[in-house]
Amino acid sequence: MPTQTPQTVSPSVHREPWGTTPAGQQVSLYTLRNKNHLTVQVSEFGAVLVSIRTPDRHGRFEDIVLGHHQLEPYLDRKTAQFFGATIGRFGNRIAHGTFSLEGQTYALACNNSPNALHGGPQGFDMVLWESAGFVQEQGVGVKLSYLSKDGEEGYPGNLQVTVTYTLTDLDELHIDYQASTDRTTVLNLTNHTFFNLSGNARRDVLNHELTIYADAFTPTDAELIPTGELLSVQGTALDFRTPHTLGARIRSEDGHLKLAGGYDHNYVLRNSGLRHAATLFEPLSGRVLETFTTEPGMQLYSGNFLDGSVTGKNGRCYQQHDGVCLETQHFPDSPNQPQFPSTVLQPETTFHSRTIYAFKQRPLNL
Template sequence: MKISITRVNISDQEVHEITMKNKHGMEVAFLTLGGIITKILVPDIEGHYENVVLSHTDYRDYLKNPGYFGAIIGRTSGRIKNAQFELNGTIYSLSKNYGENQGHGGFIGFSGRNFQFECSNLNDNASVTLRYLSPHLEEGYPGEVLVEVTYSLNDYNEFAIHYEAIPKADTLINMTNHTYFNLSGSFEESILYHVLMIKAEKFAEVDDTSAPTGELLEVEGTPFDFRYMREIGEDIKERHPQLLIGNGYDHPFLLVPDASPKVRLAHRFSGRVLEIDSTAECVVVYTQNYTDNQHVQCGGILQNRRSVALEFQNLPIGKNGVNMENSIVQGGEKYSAKTVYKFKVEQMNA
């Protein structure tokens, strides 16, 4: 197991890119800026290694990063309707970076912070802990919060993310990672031909601003039924009202608690398979329905639906604090969540 560290200057900001590599040759690379995952190298059925995560060609683009490529998201993930919430009788107004809503932690959020780091390297497991102290009222959230996110890689081709946070006062915390995947290794190829399974009986309805309404809808009989492996693009063009809102999938799926794996993504021709388990309540599936014409590695200028983001988190917060209860963390208590990504190869029928 190897850990290597490279200094990267991004517009006069000193950032470190850290790479973990296991005995099989799988690599995971990420920046201390936002914990942004820039590379996951895994083999295909022929043993060829390619990067299966979306990343910018020019690292200076990560200073804006409108698509949140690879980043840690916090303090909260997803939309907060009207960018405000009431906690302990006080109304907190948040920064509005998604129209009238807040999204993914605000204008900067954790995705734009440069974390401190500490490495640990054992025989069969490498890990790096990223730390950030979020001050009281940063982006409008109450309470100072010490955040630790640990990335680890073992010799079983399992990459894990462990989130921990301890606030000094009652606040909201609901973290995730916003990595986009394309298991073909080429971001010129559409994600719509990947096959996907989500162990979810229900998904969250969203309004026309993509904030949750509070309603949970049955997946059965809808384009949102991924209880069994099927192509992502099979029903994505149907005129379902929820698909029309986001121009595709951009919805939280409520995960079956005891299921394992929770999510399975596969690419037939390369044989690459990704199985994911998580302690999270739901997974937000976003089929990269829009693009800002970013220049990306292994794909030139990014087109729509060249990747899929799988964001494991608690349900986002809607109008009048809908779903907020699962994001409240009391002062002095520890927030903890973990997601494990297991990569493998399988011979599949084309």
């Protein structure tokens, strides 16, 4: 029998101590709750999206993201695995950890030999952010701020960045990014949440049905660095213009998938402005995740490198394909690919970006 829908409650923000960093810094965890009982938890450390509890088609609330219940595993990259992390300064890969800007070549901290990945070994997911919770008419949330100093991980400029999570009563999570710099730099901010709509990761994600509103992708070499081309998805295992399960073609002989060991590809989204990027559906639970973004691209990552070595929530050892990421972003290696949308940020400008995750349910007969 369907679970009775609970009565609505007043939206709220709750802040609680969540441990300390090795340097002795106090870390807080925020719990955001909307009127429909949907809850989101965010950590000051790494501006990490720790949990999202949403109902299935029968009204049962469960966590739909991978990660940890405690702070400690997020302090170590081996166990953090970018679960729910805010990524910066530059999401995805930069070839050989180098780029040139205004006639100067910059060498970055490399952590994906021989390339730089997700901001380096001490990227934005490995620092403590300042925070403030809020309750506003548009929703409840937390605003996190961080000053990335000139030269941090090799990037130029003092970069002031804010990430604001807002949970609305429409069951939407808005992630708003803003950044400014005192020196020309490059920037590619994203969120690296691993979704599993089955609830509490009781199954892998290979039965999830995915639609991506993109006609092209950026092919890569064996090191997952873009070749600079834009290729049509037509006739490839990367074509999600109509719904396909993630598992339907993941073991195919498609060369692009064999290079990555599954899906780890940047899609060129249609149009511009805030628009629909993807729809993810888990048939057994009925949960639906719709993704909207102002970014030009979205990285589809099927958890290829999860290998059972990390024990996460509820004692589950996360295995390959236990989660899927929909990382809204600019394209990988953009500083070395002048034909791609620019990731250059000038001192006189302010960067703005918005991504929305909308949570829904689909009844059995649809």
